[in-house]
């Protein structure tokens with residue numbers, strides 16, 4: 455009898471373990487309403503997102519940039535020519551069924567906050583005035599030490615963190631009951647908090663809960679929201695770079711409570727460009743001497759980041775991407791000694807319309823030097839809004855599929871993707887996109903696509 459070839463054994467083993475996993479992830483239907491909980495609901499990203507959804511519901515807004523709404527996905531062999539919309543392949547919650555609730559340090563309703571953010575044209579905002587006016591922020595769990603440049607007064611009075619978490623839990627439960635909500639997702643769109651390192655209080659659920667009771671200085675407001683969300687069975691995604699759900703205690707709690715979590719820091723303007731360009735430079739083995747990135751922006755986010763303690767959190771997040779893409783430790787000659795600098799400058803006249811410059815010093819054949827210049831005149835919140843929508847829709851899918859804990863397949867949307875403790879994060883946007891699409895194929899019971907393609911040419 456002919457012996458099985460090793461690669462066939464491997465692939466049949468792989469198929470078998472995929473089959474077992476498929477049985478594990480049975481997806482329930484997205485019936486009823488999906489409650490969306492947003493800390494920072496009065497910010498530029500949140501209001502641009504919510505106004506866009508309300509405009510869409512009225513037939514006057516296109517959800518450009520959203521994979522869950524506009525993306526297609528290839529199924530089967532290229533010769534089959536099957537590329538359905540993602541939302542036709544997997545059962546996703548409908549945009550019409552989203553219901554919003556949130557908190558902010560400022561008391562403006564969503565209409566006033568959208569006008570203040572100044573991202574969208576006034577006439578467009580007027581079209582959804584009544585819908586936006588109905589969304590009023592709850593009082594925030596806030597600690598000025600974590601964002602000194604904010605001066606809002608819409609803040610809960612309670613001082614004890616554990617009691618504050620319970621206040622949030624009660625509000626979430628009331629929202630769920632009153633609006634007849636079926637499932638919940640929380641997405642942190644609050645300001646970037648100051649830089650924090652993991653400490654012993656973050657280690658276990660017990661140490662964290664003790665820390666809440668004793669108002670530990672290592673527990674930030676965003677961690678209190680994340681704790682409340684997980685306790686209520688709400689999926690949690692972190693759009694900012696600060697330490698939040700990415701601590702062992704909350705990771706463990708998310709597994710115990712069967713809740714998906716993801717983060718962190720929406721990958722929008724300059725970093726998106728970086729993770730598009732860097733994999734290309736590396737794939738052609740062009741060397742790198744330096745990458746200088748600078749930004750000017752004038753929104754509230756820029757004002758918060760003007761404080762060096764808050765900027766440090768953002769800087770860490772922005773700096774990490776190149777190292778993981780170029781892997782200097784295994785590509786010493788090409789990437790062993792590059793200089794990487796990131797700057798953000800608060801410049802009020804520019805508002806939300808950020809301008810980002812990149813100067814990239816590369817070298818090629820025989821060491822000859824070249825330069826690439828990128829000048830991206832972007833709109834921060836316009837780039838972030840579709841990410842917020844996709845994260846809500848896909849985190850809900852994960853929840854319905856019984857996928858708890860860290861959702862690495864959401865890396866596509868983040869500057870600093872959360873991954874398992876033994877893994878390094880994948881920053882290459884093309885690998886991230888493939889990972890996301892293969893996860894969707896897997897959940898839909900379709901074969902993954904590896905782009906080998908030799909089967910088109912050889913028997």
Ligand SMILES: NC(=O)c1ccc[n+]([C@@H]2O[C@H](COP(=O)([O-])OP(=O)(O)OC[C@H]3O[C@@H](n4cnc5c(N)ncnc54)[C@H](O)[C@@H]3O)[C@@H](O)[C@H]2O)c1
Nearest residue numbers: 494496497498499558594644645646694720722754755834
């Ligand atoms: N493209 C982007 O816009 C982008 C990209 C990546 C990350 N982010 C991050 O997303 C977040 C939101 O960005 P933005 O431009 O909307 O900022 P923003 O300053 O306009 O909005 C943040 C809001 O959060 C509120 N807030 C702060 N702390 C809070 C708390 N403890 N509880 C409740 N509300 C709180 C603030 O009052 C503010 O209204 C920021 O952390 C930002 O760094 C944005």
